[in-house]
Amino acid sequence: xxxxxxxxxxxxxxxxxxxxxxxxxxxxxxxxxxxxxxxxxxxxxxxxxxxxxxxxxxxxxxxxxxxxxxxxxxxxxxxxxxxxxxxxxxxxxxxxxxxxxxxxxxxxxxxxxxxxxxxxxxxxxxxxxxxxxxxxxxxxxxxxxxxxxxxxxxxxxxxxxxxxxxxxxxxxxxxxxxxxxxxxxxxxxxxxxxxxxxxxxxxxxxxxxxxxxxxxxxxxxxxxxxxxxxxxxxxxxxxxxxxxxxxxxxxxxxxxxxxxxxxxxxxxxxxxxxxxxxxxxxxxxxxxxxxxxxxxxxxxxxxxxxxxxxxxxxxxxxxxxxxxxxxxxxxxxxxxxxxxxxxxxxxxxxxxxxxxxxxxxxxxxxxxxxxxxxxxxxxxxxxxxxxxxxxxxxxxxxxxxxxxxxxxxxxxxxxxxxxxxxxxxxxxxxxxxxxxxxxxxxxxxxxxxxxxxxxxxxxxxxxxxxxxxxxxxxxxxxxxxxxxxxxxxxxxxxxxxxxxxxxxxxxxxxxxxxxx
Amino acid sequence: xxxxxxxxxxxxxxxxxxxxxxxxxxxxxxxxxxxxxxxxxxxxxxxxxxxxxxxxxxxxxxxxxxxxxxxxxxxxxxxxxxxxxxxxxxxxxxxxxxxxxxxxxxxxxxxxxxxxxxxx
Numbered sequence: 001x002x003x004x005x006x007x008x009x010x011x012x013x014x015x016x017x018x019x020x021x022x023x024x025x026x027x028x029x030x031x032x033x034x035x036x037x038x039x040x041x042x043x044x045x046x047x048x049x050x051x052x053x054x055x056x057x058x059x060x061x062x063x064x065x066x067x068x069x070x071x072x073x074x075x076x077x078x079x080x081x082x083x084x085x086x087x088x089x090x091x092x093x094x095x096x097x098x099x100x101x102x103x104x105x106x107x108x109x110x111x112x113x114x115x116x117x118x119x120x121x122x123x124x125x126x127x128x129x130x131x132x133x134x135x136x137x138x139x140x141x142x143x144x145x146x147x148x149x150x151x152x153x154x155x156x157x158x159x160x161x162x163x164x165x166x167x168x169x170x171x172x173x174x175x176x177x178x179x180x181x182x183x184x185x186x187x188x189x190x191x192x193x194x195x196x197x198x199x200x201x202x203x204x205x206x207x208x209x210x211x212x213x214x215x216x217x218x219x220x221x222x223x224x225x226x227x228x229x230x231x232x233x234x235x236x237x238x239x240x241x242x243x244x245x246x247x248x249x250x251x252x253x254x255x256x257x258x259x260x261x262x263x264x265x266x267x268x269x270x271x272x273x274x275x276x277x278x279x280x281x282x283x284x285x286x287x288x289x290x291x292x293x294x295x296x297x298x299x300x301x302x303x304x305x306x307x308x309x310x311x312x313x314x315x316x317x318x319x320x321x322x323x324x325x326x327x328x329x330x331x332x333x334x335x336x337x338x339x340x341x342x343x344x345x346x347x348x349x350x351x352x353x354x355x356x357x358x359x360x361x362x363x364x365x366x367x368x369x370x371x372x373x374x375x376x377x378x379x380x381x382x383x384x385x386x387x388x389x390x391x392x393x394x395x396x397x398x399x400x401x402x403x404x405x406x407x408x409x410x411x412x413x414x415x416x417x418x419x420x421x422x423x424x425x426x427x428x429x430x431x432x433x434x435x436x437x438x439x440x441x442x443x444x445x446x447x448x449x450x451x452x453x454x455x456x457x458x459x460x461x462x463x464x465x466x467x468x469x470x471x472x473x474x475x476x477x478x479x480x481x482x483x484x485x486x487x488x489x490x491x492x493x494x495x496x497x498x499x500x501x502x503x504x505x506x507x508x509x510x511x512x513x514x515x516x
Numbered sequence: 517x518x519x520x521x522x523x524x525x526x527x528x529x530x531x532x533x534x535x536x537x538x539x540x541x542x543x544x545x546x547x548x549x550x551x552x553x554x555x556x557x558x559x560x561x562x563x564x565x566x567x568x569x570x571x572x573x574x575x576x577x578x579x580x581x582x583x584x585x586x587x588x589x590x591x592x593x594x595x596x597x598x599x600x601x602x603x604x605x606x607x608x609x610x611x612x613x614x615x616x617x618x619x620x621x622x623x624x625x626x627x628x629x630x631x632x633x634x635x636x
Contacts, residue, residue, distance in 0.1 A: 310598055313598050313619045313620055314527045314529070314530050315529065316620060317527075317530045317533075317619065317620060317621060318527065318529030318530045318532075318533050320533075320620070320623060321530065321533030321534050321536075321537055321623060322529075322533045324533075324537055324623045325533055325536045325537045325540060328537065328540050329540065354620045357620075358620070411618050
């Protein structure tokens with residue numbers, strides 16, 4: 001997989017989580033600002049009613065949300081409690097249930113009726129003291145109070161307008177009956193005897209807890225948000241661990257590549273591509289190493305070859321001199337006979353050997369050339385003269401301007417010309433023609449050799465410049481390799497080679513006048 | 517009177533064959549196989565030409581040429597070399613104090629140079 005894809009995938013996870021968190025937190029902010037407002041209004045109501053309260057706390061048990069309010073109520077505040085309920089219920093339009101607790105016990109519970117009002121809720125007879133119910137939007141409280149062990153108070157308080165026609169509410173405690181009247185303010189206008197409180201029953205004052213249960217979208221929403229927060233945390237942790245493992249794999253592979261251990265495979269396409277490229281470089285490196293060592297050995301070999309070549313020169317010189325001497329001592333009639341012809345064989349073969357040795361020495365030459373001003377036309381004359389004598393059936397046509405001077409190693413240039421002419425002579429099946437021309441150029445001298453020989457096959461055009469490659473049946477194939485080395489490497493010259501099989505060969509040498 | 521040539525070369529075959537060729541051309545030839553011998557010979561007689569291999573077992577040909585220059589002027593010396601260092605060769609070629617032939621030496625060419633020197 002591509003690194004970019006991995007990074008995109010990895011970053012998508014925390015981004016999703018962050019977006020979800022932001023989204024839901026924003027929702028919760030809106031929600032909590034609503035809640036703050038409601039709470040403020042609620043507290044104001046409590047204050048107005050002079051109800052003192054200890055605590056106001058919210059317990060969230062998704063999907064249920066319960067708001068607990070601890071209240072200190074006195075009996076004479078029952079009406080206020082009901083007012084409180086009304087106001088409280090109006091504050092929380094989404095309230096589903098309201099419950100009253102005392103001493104950790106659930107005393108009463110109201111739930112919203114279909115029409116929107118709260119109504120009578122289930123009471124646990126053992127533990128409940130009161131039942132608050134609403135009729136047509138008006139609150140009623142029904143209660144039974146275990147005032148002490150000896151008596152049980154049962155009764156109903158109508159804190160809102162009575163049921164039409166009712167005038168009083170009777171409490172039926174275990175021992176005494178207490179009547180609790182409706183406060184005048186709450187009595188319906190038509191109730192003549194409103195406000196008939198006979199006695200204030202010493203209802204257990206003290207700590208009450210009002211529990212408000214909400215069970216709707218906010219609760220679900222809260223749970224949803226929590227779920228998402230947990231999810232986000234998991235995602236971020238997962239992302240982190242994935243990122244760590246990603247980074248480790250990544251750096252491990254990079255380390256491997258950096259230390260040359262390549263081709264081990266792995267999951268990063270870019271690194272694989274890099275490895276493929278690098279393997280090419282490693283190939284080149286090892287090839288270069290081989291080449292360098294082979295060049296070094298070639299250098300050592302070249303040195304030995306040069307030594308051997310030099311050692312051959314003296315015996316050859318002696319044989320040459322001997323042949324010359326014998327030849328010079330023979331009377332003309334003997335010279336023309338078999339003895340003379342055999343002496344010619346010796347002479348020619350010695351010449352061949354000399355050529356080979358000079359080529360070998362040139363190819364293996366370690367010393368730089370010795371540049372001096374030399375005359376190309378004079379060297380050409382010398383060389384042609386040498387071959388004209390040997391190849392009598394070949395027509396040499398020389399068209400050379402006089403005094404074509406260049407700075408060069410004369411002996412090497414002589415060797416180049418000799419090699420080219422020798423090749424041309426050997427390529428011709430007599431009779432044939434070799435045209436040699438030399439012309440001055442701007443900063444060079446151009447020498448052209450054209451023969452009517454057999455030419456070089458197209459597929460051999462490249463190889464003939466390599467040593468040991470020859471298209472002829474004899475010779476070691478050093479000739480053109482030597483020409484190339486001397487002209488191109490040692491004299492910064494150019495060789496233009498044209499040949500057509502069966503038609504002939506044309507070689508043009510561009511030899512610079514100066515050597516820098 | 518025959519012209520005298522001193523041939524200095526440590527290789528017996530080369531020296532002898534060259535000497536015989538020169539003798540066949542009617543020169544009087546004295547042979548020397550080392551630098552020391554060459555100096556002794558040069559001081560002992562008069563020479564019209566000296567042919568010397570620059571590589572000798574005991575000294576260099578150049579030193580011999582310097583040492584015998586009081587008997588034989590440098591322009592009568594033919595030096596033969598296959599080993600000349602490029603510096604020396606360049607200097608020699610430019611100053612042209614003596615004739616320098618590079619190996620392999622063409623016999624005809626050498627005879628031509630000898631003839632030229634002796635006729636000077």
